[in-house]
Amino acid sequence: MDSDSVNISSGCNPTNGLPTAVETIVLVEKGHIQNATQYCPTPFLDSFNYSFNDGSSTFCDGTSMWDVCSDRTQMVVNYTLCSTKQFYSNGGVAYCVYSTFVDSNYYVTVVNADSTVDFSTTFRFTCYAVTTSGGYVLASDNKGACVQDQTPQNKSATGTGTLTFSSYGKCTGSVASPESSSINIVLIAGIVVGVLGLSAVVAAVVGVVLCKKKSKVRIQSREIGSEHLG
Incomplete structure (x- = not known):
């Protein structure tokens, strides 16, 4: 300067x-x-x-x-x-x-x-x-x-x-807008889409984990019920 x-x-x-x-x-x-x-x-x-x-x-x-x-x-x-x-x-x-x-x-x-x-x-x-x-x-x-x-x-x-x-x-x-600006816009949009995509993946993984946990709980409940009936 x-x-x-x-x-x-x-x-x-x-x-x-x-x-x-x-x-x-x-x-x-x-x-x-x-x-x-x-x-x-x-x-x-x-x-x-x-x-x-x-x-x-x-x-x-x-x-x-x-x-x-x-x-x-x-x-x-x-x-x-x-x-x-x-x-x-x-x-x-x-x-x-x-x-x-x-x-x-x-x-x-x-x-x-x-x-x-x-x-x-x-x-x-x-x-x-x-x-x-x-x-x-x-x-x-x-x-x-x-x-x-x-x-x-x-x-x-x-x-x-x-x-x-x-x-x-x-x-x-x-x-039209210069190509460099278009590239910047694409990069910004890509970052946003990437973040949203990552959020969706995380949500899907969490959903799968929760579903598995619920399934295990149901299976365990059935097994316990069967033992009592026996």
Whole structure:
């Protein structure tokens, strides 16, 4: 964790109030990034040209590619066309792992797919505040998590800048849940069914035992009765 950007004492102080809906911290087990992915939200489901503004200069305008169509859980930025880093990544690949919709904006957490990060120029998580306006998608980034006052149109104090996306190719095909989510659902359902199945087996065994005990009691009762009659 980056000690320069996280103040535990301040963050855990009740006088600061509860976190807002946009201040979401996402934790992903090391080595299981791809198991935590989900489809990126609707504004990001496209292939884009984009421009990036760091607060003083604009980069990548007209020579850029940001793709979220080839794999709708994955953002891929072409650094050959524009070398300005996005989502604090050297490799230019990130996965969507969480999104929420608050006050007409999406807040999207992505996880950098780089094998390692140095917490200096590269970080594992980035949160985007995203909206659509006039046919464009607007976004601002922030390292780690979104912050309370983050808006798509303005650079965050702890972010790198703002982005303006222009679509050049809509994603085609159905928009169903990603396969990984389906697998998770199946596993959860399987666990529930397994527990219920185990309960049924236990009940059956108990029933058999009780039946055997009752049978023994009846047999013993008959034997005792026969002895008295004799």
